[in-house]
Amino acid sequence: MSSLRAAGCVFAEEEARLLLLAAAGPAELSGMVQRRVDGLPLEQVLGWAEFCGLRIAVDPGVFVPRRRTEFLVEQAASLAEPGSVVVDLCCGSGAVGAAVAARLPVELYAADVDPAAVRCARRNIADAGEVFEGDLYRPLPTGLCGRVEVLVVNAPYVPTGEVDLMPPEARLHEPQVALDGGADGLDIQRRVADEAPGWLVPGGHLLIETSRRQAPRTAELFERAGLLSQVVSCDELDGTVVVGTKPGA
Template structure:
């Protein structure tokens, strides 16, 4: 297949960035046709390639593991402004471990822990985070007790798509990423409530919880944080089309 034919094939399948995708597929190791077949079947390009670009890094991916979105780089940037070498940091709902990897790259020397419920995601995160502790389990229950009250920052790219909106998502997300990585319940904030409710038990004095939300969820999410004793600030990045909340635990005393 010629380069022009490859581009035309991808464009006919609805790939908006057909030229860029064609170049990446041609440069990928191994035969082209099996990779092209997977992409034409709707599998996310990043899963087909085996990696995703995130915050200037290549993050290893596997089929069925949530693909990190560029908008989540806002969480990394906000977290980096406030942690230093030696601080305990948790990447909760870590998926591939992209957020933890990017933060550790920005702030070398942090004590990084990551956790996810999905064993495939945990295996992928362990590939991306050598030297970090990657735990499998349900949110805070995955973490060892010795971290309680010691965590300086938690990055939580928790699912926040309202259940009724899943059907409206692009098929490559809806059909190829686990539903539990997308579905946030009726208003999209079910997992956020669970995270916030226990956060103060795990955060150090002045520690921060950083969570991604949609613009429409800001008001309810701020209320969730407030009820959990974590006064929240709202941060946006128009270029990334990203919105994040930072809830801060009270200082000691």
């Protein structure tokens, strides 16, 4: 524990407990502690993250699901119904899609551009859905066009100039493609919103996690794409989600 505390781990006692439980023996424990001291995120050292009550596999180099994103899951699940077609875009480890599918039976599809994330997502989503590798909508089956009822997206939204201000755990050990949202942080959100109406059913919903500061601009992107928008926030989880609805239900 002293090594973790000296390295600046705020929750050193809890981290030490988790590492002790995960290690098969003293040699493995020593290696895990050293990786953590070297700055690797705890979740990547353990190989999993707790998210919405699930144990989500997280491999080295894969984006670690944040607790705030549990609010995105809550909002998506509240809008889905049993049998709904749900797409988890920019899925990363597949945490959001897996958590939604754990709450109710849905027809789940997920996609990410990062091969390492796709491998991870396939483990986490398993038989609950299908995971595709490619850029945004491109790898999705064309038969989903006009059929998606809930399109949930945790796209990168950190402006390029602010990535270097992030904690070392994130900027050094998580993929840049999962963090950098372009000059204004909205590059990926813009592309997602522009194409979303073609994939949604009338009355279908697009949900994107964003920051409180950026939420009004994200809502503008939705409106320009022809979606009705609403910003919802959760103080407890420090989460903000913009919900867009395709008119015509």
